[in-house]
Amino acid sequence: RKAILCADVLQAIFDTGGSSDPYFAGLNKNITTTVAMLLIFSCPAIKKRQPTLQDVQLILNSFSSARPFRDEFVDRYAKRNKKGNFVFEDGHYIMCRPIFQNILDTIDAELLGDGAEKMADQCRGLRNILSTVLSDLNVANVLCHENSIDMDRTLEEAQITVVNFALELGPSGRSLGLFYMLNLINTAYRRPGTEDTRLPNFVYIDEFPQLLHPKEEQCFVLFRKYRLAMFVAMQSLSQFMKDRSTAFMQQVLIGNCAHHFVFGRASIEEMELYQKLAGTAMKITEMGQTNETAMISDNPSVS
Numbered sequence: 001r002k003a004i005l006c007a008d009v010l011q012a013i014f015d016t017g018g019s020s021d022p023y024f025a026g027l028n029k030n031i032t033t034t035v036a037m038l039l040i041f042s043c044p045a046i047k048k049r050q051p052t053l054q055d056v057q058l059i060l061n062s063f064s065s066a067r068p069f070r071d072e073f074v075d076r077y078a079k080r081n082k083k084g085n086f087v088f089e090d091g092h093y094i095m096c097r098p099i100f101q102n103i104l105d106t107i108d109a110e111l112l113g114d115g116a117e118k119m120a121d122q123c124r125g126l127r128n129i130l131s132t133v134l135s136d137l138n139v140a141n142v143l144c145h146e147n148s149i150d151m152d153r154t155l156e157e158a159q160i161t162v163v164n165f166a167l168e169l170g171p172s173g174r175s176l177g178l179f180y181m182l183n184l185i186n187t188a189y190r191r192p193g194t195e196d197t198r199l200p201n202f203v204y205i206d207e208f209p210q211l212l213h214p215k216e217e218q219c220f221v222l223f224r225k226y227r228l229a230m231f232v233a234m235q236s237l238s239q240f241m242k243d244r245s246t247a248f249m250q251q252v253l254i255g256n257c258a259h260h261f262v263f264g265r266a267s268i269e270e271m272e273l274y275q276k277l278a279g280t281a282m283k284i285t286e287m288g289q290t291n292e293t294a295m296i297s298d299n300p301s302v303s
């Protein structure tokens with residue numbers, strides 16, 4: 001989950017300018033997930049700490065730096081026979097789990113093997129994204145801190161957490177907001193208890209379109225089951241349409257948000273939409289009046 005979350009955030013930053021090429025989108029996600037998982041399984045043994053985004057950046061900048069982590073990974077998770085020797089097949093290590101085999105095969109072929117030079121060229125965009133995300137020292141300190149926010153405890157105790165994903169920081173600030181949002185979704189699903197026993201929590205997000213991601217559909221569909229309430233603010237519903245991957249969320253919000261607060265300056269299309277949502281009713285108004293003129297006037301009349 002952690003590795004996929006990391007890849008999802010970086011891909012969301014990559015897609016900011018519009019829809020990306022499917023090939024490079026898949027390549028970026030695969031390489032990011034693989035490197036992150038390699039570090040998660042081997043970094044604690046080598047560096048005596050959990051890996052950070054800076055460790056991922058180091059490997060993406062120089063594939064050869066993955067070698068010690070790869071060797072530690074093999075030593076810990078490769079299959080051994082009864083004599084304690086590694087098991088090989090066609091000259092390759094056999095790992096104890098299929099997912100570990102995928103990690104090792106990708107690292108050996110794409111980062112440390114014959115495909116390394118080509119992959120290094122194709123990962124140029126991914127390296128640029130990660131450099132941009134970590135370019136702000138304050139954001140990097142939060143994302144790369146070993147003891148960051150304990151989000152399970154945050155929800156369990158209904159703590160107050162304020163996240164400033166300052167818009168002036170651009171992709172760096174947006175990445176901070178996305179990491180928090182996608183982490184929140186994963187944390188919500190881990191909440192122990194039932195709808196009756198979970199402590200209610202409330203999430204308020206300003207400038208919500210800056211953090212749009214397809215996975216956030218779950219916030220408006222399933223969060224009530226996990227006792228989380230969402231209140232989001234945006235300038236216009238049309239902001240969902242800037243990316244094809246999130247265009248569907250406009251209807252998700254309209255259909256699943258129980259309360260809508262609409263202020264002025266809305267577009268004609270949005271006002272027509274809320275007119276339809278609110279409904280119309282026929283209302284008859286009867287009017288009656290009497291006009292009188294004094295009898296002593298030059299032209300007396302009464303109507």
